[in-house]
Amino acid sequence: MTKLSVNINKIATLRNARGGDNPNVVKMALDCEAFGAQGITVHPRPDERHIRYQDVRDLKPVLTTEFNIEGYPCDSFIDLVCEVVPAQVTLVPDSPEQITSNSGWDTVRYQDFLTDVVRTFKEKGIRTSIFVGTELPMIEHAAKVGADRVELYTEPYATAYRTSPEAAVAPFVRAAECARAVGLGLNAGHDLSLENLAYIHRQIPWLDEVSIGHALICDALYLGMEQTIRSYLDCLK
Template identity: 60%
Template sequence: MAKLSVNINKIATLRNSRGGNVPNLLQVAADVQKFGAQGVTIHPRPDERHIRYQDARDLVPVVYTEYNIEGNPIRKFIDLVLETKPAQVTLVPDADDAITSNAGWDTVKHKSFLQEVTKEFKNNGIRTSIFVDADLKMVEGAIETGAERIELYTEGFARQYGLGNKDGIKPYVAAAELAQNLGLGINAGHDLSLDNIKFFKENIPGLFEVSIGHALIAESLYLGLENVVNMYLQKLK
């Protein structure tokens, strides 16, 4: 079974839009774990427009499953990760003003930088995952960084699946097979939903973990958070 890590950024967005502490981010993190999720993901950005850096600290005693912090490894982010020591850090090359992640790393061009960052995290006992497109060269480059895992950027798959093109899974299958052969663990995320997650999971060999936030929270508005978490868990079996 692939693990489900719930990204709670959208809860922070809703809270910040009104001020105060409603909805309570820490309570939601506790609840999704109680409902069965095997991890909690956050993606703080420099402007703290959703997850705040203090949220990352406050979540440390709350997350008893797998704590995954995503972000662009600027120095402020690196220091936050070293302070909070999550189980996993996922390196994402998003610009400061990006609405959401929109590309994977060029692991060839940025090899030296990623090696340096990954080594720092590894020395502190933090597993590192590199966010990559379903591109074989980028997967090959990821192993050279010293990272233990990759996270496949799945927007392209989700878009093609929504258009009825199931062949859109093929580059992801090839990337996952190569990653397995290289000894890389496989995570995935971005635009995965109840509509496409079962098909994706059934076709991706060695899938360890998916990180889902936007779709899961949107679906929960209609179906209920506890129900949606368990619907994902059923589809990931």
């Protein structure tokens, strides 16, 4: 079964809006686990506008499911990940100023840089995933830099889904097949939701993991967190 990793950045955003510690990030992460999530994802940024570096340190000792830390591999991020040693690190090409991820890596142009970063994390025993689009050379070079997995950037799929699910998913199926052919594990994330998750999962049933944050947290405002996580898990059966 494809694992559901809940990105809790939006919980931290809500907390930070008023200061203090409400809602409590650690409690919410533990609740997500208790409700059936098989992983927790965080994306700490240098300005700490949502998840803070200390949140990452606080989460690691108490989580019992897979911990995934994603972010741009600046020096402070690399140091944090090597200190905490999560199960997985996902490398994204965001600049610090970006609101959210909006593209995958150019693994050809940044092959040497990514090779060094991946080696650093793998020396710590951390599974490494690289955020990519559907361009096949980018996936092939993710394997060449030593990554264990790629995470497909699924916003284009989500955007096109309402017009034509078949056309929307086609490049992602080809990308997934390429990843499998070169020996990479496969994750997916960005704008996946209750509307479009089940369909992409049926087309790519060998997905290892989906990481979902914004849509899931929004749904929880209406349905409650427990029912929301159950609904997302139902999409992955």
